[in-house]
Each structure stands twice: as C-alpha cells, then as structure tokens.
Amino acid sequence: MDFGGINPVTLIATLMVTSVPILLAALGEAVVERSGVLNLGVEGMMILGAIGGFITAVQTGSPVLGFLGGALAGAVLSAIFALLTQVFLANQVATGLALTLFGLGVSSLAGQGYNGIKPPATGKVPFGPLADIPVLGPILFGHDWVVYFSLAMVAAIWWVLRSTRAGLILRAVGENHDAAHALGYRVNRIRLLAILFGGAMAGMGGAYVSLVRVPQWTDGITAGAGWIALAIVVFASWRPWRVLIGAYLFGGISVLQLNLQAAGSAIPVEYLSMAPYLITILVLVVISSGKGKAATGAPAELGHNFHASR
Amino acid sequence: MLRLEKRPNPSRFWLYATPVVAVLLTMIAGGLLFAAMGKNPFEVIRTIFWDPIFGQFxxxxxxxxxxxxxxxxxxxIGLALGFRAGIWNIGAEGQYIIxxxxxxxxxxxxYPTESRWIFPAMVIAGAFGGWAWAMIPAILKTRFNTNEILVSLMLVYVAETIVAKAATGFLKNPEGMGFPGSRNLSTFPATANPELFAxxxxxxxxxxxxxxxxxxxxxxxxxxLGFQIRLAGQAPRAARFNGVNPNRLVMLCMGASGALAGLAGMFEVTGPAGQITIDFGTGYGFTAIIVAFLGRLNPLGIVLAGFIMALTYVGGEMASTNLGLPDAAIQVFQGMLLFFLLGVDMLTNYRIRLRAAGTTVKGAL
Known part of the structure; x- marks a missing residue:
C-alpha cells in the first residue's frame, strides 16, 4: 500500500513523533494565552529546554531526567518573562522577543562541547504483541512514552479548562482581569503559574527535539518550531483538541515534505523546506479572515498587563 | 511592603535614565556571567566597551x-515607527535578506557594464525588495486580519531558504569554480559601496x-503622520475617533520598515559583505529590535543605541579573539540588555511606594 513511495501507515506513525515538540509547546502556550498572557518567547524556551534536557540526559544517562531537566530549563526562562511582565509590567510582546533572543544565546553558550554527542535513547513503550498488529500496531502502540504523555496532556488540559474550578478561574482571568480581581482572585499570581506551566511544556517540547527527533545538539536546533507552535494556538482558536489537530496537520506536512525530498521529487529541496512556513501563513490567513477578535476565540485580555489601581 | 503606583504622566527623568541604568546593570550582570565562565570580568568589559574606542587598535x-x-x-528606525504605532514587524531580517x-x-x-546609474538602480531595487517582502504581512494584516508578528517571522525562514538557493543557484558566480556565493559586488566600481573616506x-x-x-x-x-503614529500606539480608540485609518498606518509603517531593512541589506551586500552567500543573514534584523528599544523608539536615541550595540559586536569580536570569549556570550549579553531595559522601564510609568505592612487591601498585588 504505497503512494508514490510513501507508506501511509509509516507516515501517520512518523507524524505523531514529529508533532510532539510543537504539540507540547502549543498546549502550554494555549494555557498561557487563556490566562490573558501573550508569551512570544516560546522559541527561546524550547531551545533552552532542548539544551537543558540534552545536558541533563547526557550527564545522568537517563532520558526521563533529561525531559524533566528540559522542562525545568523552560520554566526557569519563563520565570524571567513572568517577573518582567507580571511584576515590572513590561510590554509582553517585547519581553517575549527578548526571551527568544536571550534563549538562543544562552543555549548556544551552554551547548558548547556537546556537539556530536549522542544522547541516551528513549525507548519505545513495550506493548508486547500489540505492537505487531498490522496498521494499528505501529500507529497506536509503537511510540515512546512522551508521545502518549503529550496526548494525555491534550485531554487533561481540555478537562481542566472545561470542567474544573481552576480552569474556570484561569479563563476568568484571561477574559476579564478586572472582574476576576474584584472577585478576589490574585490575577498576577494565577498568570505567573500559567506562564511557568507554559515554560515547562515548551522546554519539554524542546527536549524532545534534541533527545528523540534529531537526536543530538546543534545551535538553533528548534529552527522556528516555537513560532509555529504560536501559530498553531491561533489556528486552534485556543482549544486543546484543535491544538492537537493543528500540530498533527503540521507534523504531517513536515514529514511529507521530508519524504518527498528523500524520494527525489522534481520540486527543488529549497522550495520543499520552505513549505511548512508558507503553509503556516496560509492557514493563519484562512483562520483569521473575515472574523473579528471575538469570533476567533481569542481571550479578551490577551496581551494586556494587569495593575490593580485600588 | 513595596507597591507600584501609576504616575499621572511618564517621568521625563526616567525616560532618559532608563537606557543608561540598563546598560550599567547589563555590565554588572554580564561581568558576573564572564566571571562564572572563568574570565576576568573587568578585562572583558574593558575589551568590549573601552578598547574599540580608545584602545591600541x-x-x-x-x-x-x-x-x-x-x-x-x-x-x-523603520522598526521604531511601527513599534510606536503598535505594529510589530519582527521579520526585518527577512526584508534585509530579500x-x-x-x-x-x-x-x-x-555585469559587466560600467555605468553610474547601476548603483542608484540597485539602491531602488534593494528598498523595493524589502518593501515588497514587508507588504506580505501588511496586506494580510489589513485584508484578513492575520497576525503580522507570526507572518513576518515565518517569512524570515522563507527568506533564508531563498538566499541559500540564490547563493547556490540563480545568483551563483559562474566563474566561482563551483563554490556557492555570487560574484563579489564590492570589487566592481559600478556596484561597489566603498568607504567614503579611507x-x-x-x-x-x-x-x-x-x-x-x-x-x-x-x-x-x-x-x-508622526502624531497619528504615536496616537495609534498610545490610544487606539482615540486615534480612530481622530480619523486615523489604522490600515493605512499598517501599510505605511510596515512598508517603511521593510524598505529601510532592504536598503540596509543592499548597502551590506555591496559593501562589507560584498556578495550573496548562503548565510548572508547575520541577525542584524533581530539585533535591531534591541537597538530600537534601547533608543527608546526615538530616532535620535536609536543612533546612539546603534553605536552602543555596534560596540558589543566589535568589542565582542575582540574579546573572542584575544580572551577566548565565545561568540554566544555576546548574544547572551545583548539579550540581557533588552531584559534590563524592559524591566527598568517600569520606573518611567510607575513609582515605587513604601507601604506599612498590614494595610494591604485583599488581592491588591
């Protein structure tokens, strides 16, 4: 069952792996943005997570600790963002950009001496004979634990945002911070927690790039994945399940483009490799056209800082 | 307990003091970083900030x-126009490349004609290229309400693939013995952008x-128009009542910043760089964001900020060759500068008040 040298089962199984970094980062960013904060530093947090996770995994020999280290690195960087925007009330767009520039620099500094090293491998979850089922086996039972973790996070975030008190408070803060403040909620503290969560998710996504996807360390390894994650949040109208669809669509396009390159397609390699970015732009246009801010589902306070005057 | 109190008007003192304080804080934090890397912090700071102006070379x-x-x-300067109006063109790197x-x-x-009209034509082409590349996010923003931050940034990655294609394909030097890269424009009088004074x-x-x-x-x-730009940034609603057309501002600000970035790319490729190479984009478009903020989005401030940032580049290269400081450390240093700038900037709009403990209103944080 091949189409032009591309096997659809392998394609789906590969795209599930390819999408993990942007899925994790976009899920985290969706939570951050639902609390009314626009953190454009996803790329910076991802790449710091990538090197943080890589160093931890190489030093300890444990890929699980590596992912935790990546999450920690992302969270630490996002704490700077939280400090600047929630305490010093700095402009969120500018601070997010600063985070990316800073993260790229720090990661390249920290990564010196880690080029060309192979990190400890993250094994597949042993499902036994289940993995040998044709078609379903490779797609459902042939992955490492992070793939399943990312899927579980989609469900968990969806449930927390929809059905729990914490999710309701988070959304209230994002939709109307003055009202939330009047009700006695600590707006900036809730946002701080959301930002840290987003940082940890982005960091873990970055760690997946350097520990599983590539797997090694080079400067600028995330190559814009953080920005694509930001675009996917817009595409998904800030909803977790749509984030999953967006991330898998995007992952599918990346895999397809790589397969076409490998299959020696007539389209030059350069044009294929710009396809993911062009398609992201196209999708953004389709999503945002003809609708106002309310219709796209953007949180009303997105990007606005909160300062209690009373 | 400290608390912030919004100033009725931005402080004029802090407006000017912020960049100075931020640079000083960055020197201290950077010094700590360099010390942690086992370098003598005073020597590094001196190499970066003092030697390029007064040192031996x-x-x-x-x-x-x-x-x-x-x-x-x-x-x-181009970016600052947009930033003032709340229009975020962060894809200047792409416009610079195109x-x-x-x-x-x-x-x-x-090539190889010699005419004095070639250089002006190239100037126009450079500005046009940058302008056209910036028009993509601008038109998408005004027509479809698409986020200009994401689109302009995505186009940087597209531009980087195009320049790689140009260096290895359509602009490749036919006499370059197969090496990637275009002919060296700075070696032909008609296309060169030489030093005006040796x-x-x-x-x-x-x-x-x-x-x-x-x-x-x-x-x-x-x-x-400048008034409208500032008004649109500070009070978008008031700007609309005042008859400011936001779409027109987007087109103007994006177009201007794109054209200026394109010009910068043009002068670079004909002068210091000399040719189109695979890695022609060196990050000026991103560092310029820091310059715009360091200059307080004020054109004259930006001139000053540009020189300070150039110091970190030139001094950083010196520190890298003489003291073995990694290039990435300078990138970190520049990122830190933007952090401190944004943090200290709070003092322009807020004042810090001491408040006796216990009088905290619930939830006043």
Missing amino acids: AFYLRGQLLVKAGPLILIA GAICAAAVGLAA GSGLHWGGVTALVMAILAWVLLSRHI
Whole structure:
C-alpha cells in the first residue's frame, strides 16, 4: 500500500513523533494565552529546554531526567518573562522577543562541547504483541512514552479548562482581569503559574527535539518550531483538541515534505523546506479572515498587563 | 511592603535614565556571567566597551563601529515607527535578506557594464525588495486580519531558504569554480559601496542611516503622520475617533520598515559583505529590535543605541579573539540588555511606594 513511495501507515506513525515538540509547546502556550498572557518567547524556551534536557540526559544517562531537566530549563526562562511582565509590567510582546533572543544565546553558550554527542535513547513503550498488529500496531502502540504523555496532556488540559474550578478561574482571568480581581482572585499570581506551566511544556517540547527527533545538539536546533507552535494556538482558536489537530496537520506536512525530498521529487529541496512556513501563513490567513477578535476565540485580555489601581 | 503606583504622566527623568541604568546593570550582570565562565570580568568589559574606542587598535576598530552601526540604525528606525504605532514587524531580517538579493540581482544583471546609474538602480531595487517582502504581512494584516508578528517571522525562514538557493543557484558566480556565493559586488566600481573616506568605515549605508534618523525624527515630532503614529500606539480608540485609518498606518509603517531593512541589506551586500552567500543573514534584523528599544523608539536615541550595540559586536569580536570569549556570550549579553531595559522601564510609568505592612487591601498585588 504505497503512494508514490510513501507508506501511509509509516507516515501517520512518523507524524505523531514529529508533532510532539510543537504539540507540547502549543498546549502550554494555549494555557498561557487563556490566562490573558501573550508569551512570544516560546522559541527561546524550547531551545533552552532542548539544551537543558540534552545536558541533563547526557550527564545522568537517563532520558526521563533529561525531559524533566528540559522542562525545568523552560520554566526557569519563563520565570524571567513572568517577573518582567507580571511584576515590572513590561510590554509582553517585547519581553517575549527578548526571551527568544536571550534563549538562543544562552543555549548556544551552554551547548558548547556537546556537539556530536549522542544522547541516551528513549525507548519505545513495550506493548508486547500489540505492537505487531498490522496498521494499528505501529500507529497506536509503537511510540515512546512522551508521545502518549503529550496526548494525555491534550485531554487533561481540555478537562481542566472545561470542567474544573481552576480552569474556570484561569479563563476568568484571561477574559476579564478586572472582574476576576474584584472577585478576589490574585490575577498576577494565577498568570505567573500559567506562564511557568507554559515554560515547562515548551522546554519539554524542546527536549524532545534534541533527545528523540534529531537526536543530538546543534545551535538553533528548534529552527522556528516555537513560532509555529504560536501559530498553531491561533489556528486552534485556543482549544486543546484543535491544538492537537493543528500540530498533527503540521507534523504531517513536515514529514511529507521530508519524504518527498528523500524520494527525489522534481520540486527543488529549497522550495520543499520552505513549505511548512508558507503553509503556516496560509492557514493563519484562512483562520483569521473575515472574523473579528471575538469570533476567533481569542481571550479578551490577551496581551494586556494587569495593575490593580485600588 | 513595596507597591507600584501609576504616575499621572511618564517621568521625563526616567525616560532618559532608563537606557543608561540598563546598560550599567547589563555590565554588572554580564561581568558576573564572564566571571562564572572563568574570565576576568573587568578585562572583558574593558575589551568590549573601552578598547574599540580608545584602545591600541582603535584607529581600525572605530571604523568597524560605523560599519556595524549603519545597518542596525537603518533597520531600527523603520522598526521604531511601527513599534510606536503598535505594529510589530519582527521579520526585518527577512526584508534585509530579500533587499540584498534584489539589489544584487540588478547589479549582476548589469555585469559587466560600467555605468553610474547601476548603483542608484540597485539602491531602488534593494528598498523595493524589502518593501515588497514587508507588504506580505501588511496586506494580510489589513485584508484578513492575520497576525503580522507570526507572518513576518515565518517569512524570515522563507527568506533564508531563498538566499541559500540564490547563493547556490540563480545568483551563483559562474566563474566561482563551483563554490556557492555570487560574484563579489564590492570589487566592481559600478556596484561597489566603498568607504567614503579611507579608514573611516563610513559608506553610503551609514550616510543613509543618519539622514533617515533625522527624517524620521522630523516625521515623528513635527508631522501629522508622526502624531497619528504615536496616537495609534498610545490610544487606539482615540486615534480612530481622530480619523486615523489604522490600515493605512499598517501599510505605511510596515512598508517603511521593510524598505529601510532592504536598503540596509543592499548597502551590506555591496559593501562589507560584498556578495550573496548562503548565510548572508547575520541577525542584524533581530539585533535591531534591541537597538530600537534601547533608543527608546526615538530616532535620535536609536543612533546612539546603534553605536552602543555596534560596540558589543566589535568589542565582542575582540574579546573572542584575544580572551577566548565565545561568540554566544555576546548574544547572551545583548539579550540581557533588552531584559534590563524592559524591566527598568517600569520606573518611567510607575513609582515605587513604601507601604506599612498590614494595610494591604485583599488581592491588591
């Protein structure tokens, strides 16, 4: 069952792996943005997570600790963002950009001496004979634990945002911070927690790039994945399940483009490799056209800082 | 317990003091970083900030300052216009690359003719290339309400693939023995952008940057359009009541910043860089964002900020060759500067008040 040298089962199984970094980062960013904060530093947090996770995994020999280290690195960087925007009330767009520039620099500094090293491998979850089922086996039972973790996070975030008190408070803060403040909620503290969560998710996504996807360390390894994650949040109208669809669509396009390159397609390699970015732009246009801010589902306070005057 | 109190008007003192304090704080934090890396912090700071101006090789390095500051200032001025109006063009790097490619294409098409009209045509092509590349996010923003931050940034990655294709394909030097890269434009009199005074580092890009700084200052402080730009940024609703057309502002600000970034790319490819290479984009477009903020989004401030940032480049290179400081440390240093700037900036709009403990209103944080 091949189409032009591309096997659809392998394609789906590969795209599930390819999408993990942007899925994790976009899920985290969706939570951050639902609390009314626009953190454009996803790329910076991802790449710091990538090197943080890589160093931890190489030093300890444990890929699980590596992912935790990546999450920690992302969270630490996002704490700077939280400090600047929630305490010093700095402009969120500018601070997010600063985070990316800073993260790229720090990661390249920290990564010196880690080029060309192979990190400890993250094994597949042993499902036994289940993995040998044709078609379903490779797609459902042939992955490492992070793939399943990312899927579980989609469900968990969806449930927390929809059905729990914490999710309701988070959304209230994002939709109307003055009202939330009047009700006695600590707006900036809730946002701080959301930002840290987003940082940890982005960091873990970055760690997946350097520990599983590539797997090694080079400067600028995330190559814009953080920005694509930001675009996917817009595409998904800030909803977790749509984030999953967006991330898998995007992952599918990346895999397809790589397969076409490998299959020696007539389209030059350069044009294929710009396809993911062009398609992201196209999708953004389709999503945002003809609708106002309310219709796209953007949180009303997105990007606005909160300062209690009373 | 400390608390913030919003000032009725932004503090004029802190407006000017913020960049100075931020640079000083960055020197301290950077010094700690360099010390942690096992370098003598005082020596590194001196190498970066003092030696290029007054040190042993200053006669050469001062010129290098102008070479680096020119494109930074040129790009940052354009960005500042947009940032003032709340229009976030962060894809200047892409516009810079496309400007350079368009200019180089015109110059190479004319090769080997000698005419004094070739260089002006290349200037126009460079500005046009940057403008056209910036028009993509601008038109998508005004027509479809698409986020200009994401689109302009995505286009940087597209531009980077195009420049790689140009260097290995359509602009490749036919006499380059198979190596990637275009003909060296700076070696042909018709297409070269040489130093205007030997050893000064000043080329047409630097001149353009200074002229544009003055023009932008006049625009922002004396022209109705500048007023509209500032109004749209500070009070979008008031701007609409005042008859400001937001779409027109988006087109103008994006177009201007794109054209200036394209010009910067044009002057770079004909001068210091000389040719289109695979890695032509060196990050000026991103560093210019820091320059724009360091200059307080004020054209004259940006000129000053451009020189300070050029110092970190030139001094950073010195520190890297003489003291073995990794290049990435300078990138970290520049990122830190933007952090401190944004943090200290709070003092412009807020004042810190001491408050006795216990009087905290619930939830007043």
